Amino acid sequence: xxxxxxxxxxxxxEMGQEVTLRCKPISGHDYLFxxxxxxxxxxxLLIYFNNNVPIDDSGMPEDRFSAKMPNASFSTLKIQPSxxxxxxxxxxxxxxxxxxxxxxxxxxxxxxxxT
Amino acid sequence: xxxxxxMEGPVTLSEEAxxxxxxxxxxxxxxxxxxxVQYPGEGLQLLLKxxxxxxxxxxxxxxxxxxxxxxxxxxxxGSVxxxxxxxxxxxxxxxxxAQKLVFGQGTRLTINP
Numbered sequence: 001x002x003x004x005x006x007x008x009x010x011x012x013x014e015m016g017q018e019v020t021l022r023c024k025p026i027s028g029h030d031y032l033f034x035x036x037x038x039x040x041x042x043x044x045l046l047i048y049f050n051n052n053v054p055i056d057d058s059g060m061p062e063d064r065f066s067a068k069m070p071n072a073s074f075s076t077l078k079i080q081p082s083x084x085x086x087x088x089x090x091x092x093x094x095x096x097x098x099x100x101x102x103x104x105x106x107x108x109x110x111x112x113x114x115t
Numbered sequence: 116x117x118x119x120x121x122m123e124g125p126v127t128l129s130e131e132a133x134x135x136x137x138x139x140x141x142x143x144x145x146x147x148x149x150x151x152v153q154y155p156g157e158g159l160q161l162l163l164k165x166x167x168x169x170x171x172x173x174x175x176x177x178x179x180x181x182x183x184x185x186x187x188x189x190x191x192x193g194s195v196x197x198x199x200x201x202x203x204x205x206x207x208x209x210x211x212x213a214q215k216l217v218f219g220q221g222t223r224l225t226i227n228p
Contacts, residue, residue: 042221048215093158
């Protein structure tokens with residue numbers, strides 16, 4: 001049973017470059033979440049989707065960040081242009097919503113370093 | 116609004132010591148409560164959960180009881196091991212409205228042999 005799959009595992013890029021992070025949720029899950037983790041701010045929810053539709057993007061830091069979910073099995077988080085302060089670990093998570101309130105299943109994250 | 120407050124870390128204990136990590140919450144609806152654990156270099160993993168008052172979640176020797184009267188969900192383990200060293204997150208999720216998971220700030224636990 002494959003869990004949430006994120007790629008790449010590590011990304012190092014220069015300031016100003018475009019960065020795309022990828023996520024494959026667990027099959028059958030209808031919620032997908034993007035989180036960012038830093039030492040200073042802890043875990044921050046950036047955006048989440050329900051049935052491929054963005055529900056709450058109030059955590060997206062600014063217009064440089066965008067997220068898409070073109071189908072139930074794939075999502076991307078894009079940063080354009082990237083800045084050093086975007087350096088963090090980005091996690092994708094998926095779950096079943098509705099009445100079950102099932103827990104979130106997290107991927108292993110993408111460690112982003114912007115120099 | 117919904118929020119979770121955790122005991123500040125870091126917490127350092129000796130092997131076989133008793134562990135308590137405090138967690139309290141505020142919620143507008145009736146939340147489900149979770150503890151997640153994050154080992155170095157990995158994503159968060161569900162440790163245990165409880166969905167209604169007085170439920171006790173348990174896993175790997177860890178326990179937490181859903182206390183509605185004190186709005187708490189404290190994590191306990193009777194005898195910790197070096198392998199329990201990790202960051203622990205308390206979280207809640209409500210059925211009404213936005214179904215996002217709200218996390219506490221995390222508590223770093225280090226167990227010395």
